[in-house]
Amino acid sequence: MRRFSLNQWTTKRWTVAEAVDGCVRHGVEAIGLWRQDVAAQGLDETVKLVRAAGLRVSSLCRGGFLTGPDPLANNRKAIDEAAALGASCLVMVVGGLPGVVPGEPLGAFSRDLAGARARVAEGLEALAPYAAERGVRLALEPLHPMYCADRAVLSTLGQAIDFAEPYPPEVVGVVVDSFHLWWDPDVLPQIARAGSRIASYQVCDFLVPLPADVLLGRGMMGDGVIDFAPLTRAVAEAGYDGDVEVEIFNADLWAADPETVLTTARHRYAQLIAPDLQEV
Amino acid sequence: MRRFSLNQWTTKRWTVAEAVDGCVRHGVEAIGLWRQDVAAQGLDETVKLVRAAGLRVSSLCRGGFLTGPDPLANNRKAIDEAAALGASCLVMVVGGLPGVVPGEPLGAFSRDLAGARARVAEGLEALAPYAAERGVRLALEPLHPMYCADRAVLSTLGQAIDFAEPYPPEVVGVVVDSFHLWWDPDVLPQIARAGSRIASYQVCDFLVPLPADVLLGRGMMGDGVIDFAPLTRAVAEAGYDGDVEVEIFNADLWAADPETVLTTARHRYAQLIAPDLQEV
Incomplete structure (x- = not known):
């Protein structure tokens, strides 16, 4: 279980301080943080908390939205935060079509996907x-194609690797997230191709039917349709030896006691993920 | 406008007889039919109606669900119906994970996607x-990846072509549906690769945000996020010269007067699709 990482939004009601405390009490060694929660706790205070707890910061979520207006200043700030936290990577959700706002009706926007x-x-x-x-390592996250218009015009792992390839792997990597990629007929060879570019492996299940808000279609491992074994084995065989983040956006889990959610997540991870990590 | 085809479910409240009549009154030369509606009208009666109206049957929807139990008898029946109707193709929605029922909570099912x-x-x-x-030409339809678990384990055009390639193009073709494929970074080269295998070009828009039932996330051309021009040009350049079906599943349009829906569909098609078909 040493590579289990709690992505903070799995236990969304917890502040950074509470999540760090939860990790310590449950024997979790790594945490994935979100910028807005870090800001609420204070960056310096967060750095102190995770250091005192001896936690690895497996990722900072998130930079990106590069298709919007003037994205560079905010991303430089995100990079600075990731550096201060010693995060293994800054997850980059690259943004959708210019002008499309997630969750809002279409206003003025561009249909120019290639642009x-x-x-x-x-x-x-x-x-x-x-x-x-x-x-700081930037980690390009391909998102499920249903988010192409409003969140990420990178939809497959192969495409994300194409965008990362001009840069050294330690500068621009990719995120393998089971929810976003499980359906892709090309995902296993692309995980092998990604190799040392894999900056993060995030796990959660894909729920069927999807809930009304498709952003919350993520489920606890075992509650959805994903066969994790082939994905996890491919990630291990590609040489990834970093932390494995459980990252679940789910209305029911967010309403539940975070304590229980973390216990369940560790149990399911032990059953469905850890056996295929091929640790020696 | 001669290649405009009305897929019957765009005007879902219309029976086959009403849809045929609507096509005639609006100067539509082709129709895409659904098996359950054909059965309700009667196969022989439907054959008579479309022949008397001089309509081309651009597709019969649909065969497939090959991952379910004992799929062959029903598909042979669908093939017989397509032959009787002289349909240009039988659209094949290939099915999802065995045991996953569209729209229903998960029961007993298999996670074996490769299987x-x-x-x-x-x-x-x-x-x-x-x-x-x-x-009869079978037309493999890759569906948007959000339907991978419950409707089609074929999710990209490239994958559909891979499945079709063992067969002559006139026996097994592929469907290019804008809603399902617009996000794919590889779609334009794959349309070129499909060439003479393109058995159907279906158009409708992708709505953002998606409605609660994602099956109904299809919109009238121009109401969503798709830039149709590159797709339509690629289909034309690949040599496709068949009918272009407007196929929209949408709760608001289904509640509206089919007469108005067809008028709007023809107007939007004239604006957003026809100019890029490069007809000579």
């Missing part, structure tokens, strides 16, 4: 040197 | 000769 992708490449080119200088 | 795909290949092998003998 949006070009803006992602440009943003990355501007940010990669800044990240490299600070020792 | 499900193998069953699709086996079913196709059993059905292709039967279809070929009757002059």
